[in-house]
Amino acid sequence: MPSQQETSAWRPQVPGVVEVFHAHFTEHAYPMHVHDAWTLLIVDDGAVRYDLNRRERGTPHDTVSLLPPQVPHNGSPATAHGFRKRVLYLDAPQLDASLIGPAVDAPDMADPLLRRRVGQLHAALAHPGDELEAESRLALIGERLRAHLRPRHAADRSTSDHPKPDRGAALARTLRELLDERLLEGLTLDEASTLVHAHPTHLVRAFSTAFGIAPHQYLTSRRVDRARRLLLDGRSPAEVATRAGFYDQAHLTRHFKRVVGVTPGRYAGRPAGRDRPATRD
Incomplete structure (x- = not known):
């Protein structure tokens, strides 16, 4: 060969x-x-x-x-x-750095x-x-x-890495509010962690436990919903991508099709003889 x-x-x-x-x-x-x-x-x-x-x-x-x-x-x-x-x-x-030794022993x-x-x-x-x-x-x-590199402390980690129920629910609600506020510009996990004073892993787990969906999935689905409304207002997929918080049209198309089952262009199509609604600003 x-x-x-x-x-x-x-x-x-x-x-x-x-x-x-x-x-x-x-x-x-x-x-x-x-x-x-x-x-x-x-x-x-x-x-x-x-x-x-x-x-x-x-x-x-x-x-x-x-x-x-x-x-x-x-x-x-x-x-x-x-x-x-x-x-x-x-x-x-x-x-x-304390994990270097265990990683050398069992990489x-x-x-x-x-x-x-x-x-x-x-x-x-x-x-x-x-x-x-x-x-x-x-x-x-x-x-x-x-968890792999420190198995002896797995029980301790399972307690410390998972927030208590009340604390976790509060973290989840706060993160959801932040995601709603930053729908268009987005929010990094590090930013969220700093704002709510919680470890990133705690945030992800708390949110997923409380709402049954990961933070990135929640943000994407909210953006897709916004895109649907904009498309039905008659806006082009390229314009919708920007107005709904996506990186570009390809980014919109990939997530839109995953959630809705069709591309933005096909979703916005109208049966013959139907007028599109007037574009609203």
């Missing part, structure tokens, strides 16, 4: 994520090197063999691998057809839920305008990683 190299990399506008890197390699082998960030790796096809701190490791497709900062490692294909991977480089403060985690969340985070990071979703998913991923 001829050597193949397909890569893409970008820096998303999401606090805590230094870089997103997707690659397909058939023969490339990484020399020993280090990163100043946490390396969160999933392999979608094939497998990677690597040495971490002088110990041989591997990444079958159903695992999540976490390589700590400043620890030497390499990497090479473990199958004849190479590997396809997706990597998130997380800012060092995202995980406490590969067979956790379907964690893997699914990492994949969902990659999907969110690929689309500008979905920063709140990405931040929410990153918060839950961080919680899951800490």
Whole structure:
């Protein structure tokens, strides 16, 4: 098989994520090197063999691998057809330095839920305008990683990471009010956390428990509702995207179709012989 190299990399506008890197390699082998960030790796096809701190490791497709900062490692294909991977480089403060040792000892985690969340985070990071979703998913991923690396304290975390019922309901209501107020300009999870004086993970869990929907899903559905009204007023999808708080028309179309089942253009279509209502300012 001829050597193949397909890569893409970008820096998303999401606090805590230094870089997103997707690659397909058939023969490339990484020399020993280090990163100043946490390396969160999933392999979608094939497998990677690597040495971490002088110990041989591997990444079958159903695992999540976490390589700590400043620890030497390499990497090479473990199958004849190479590997396809997706990597998130997380800012060092995202995980406490005390977790470096446990990550060196057990970097590969067979956790379907964690893997699914990492994949969902990659999907969110690929689309500008979905920063709140990405931040929410990153918060839950961080919680899951800490649970793997500090299993002895799982009981303590289960208590501290989940707000008490009354406190949680109050947090959820406050966050919903903030999201309603910032429908168009949006709200980052870090901003919300600062405003209500609560940890981001607490906020996500409290909101989801109280309302049965994640904060980013709530914000998106409110924006889609606004878009529906604007479309029925006769405005174009491009104009509606801006007026409903979406990044651009493609961002509107993707979420609108997911929620409503049709594209904005088809939704706004009128049966023959019917006049569109007059456009209102």
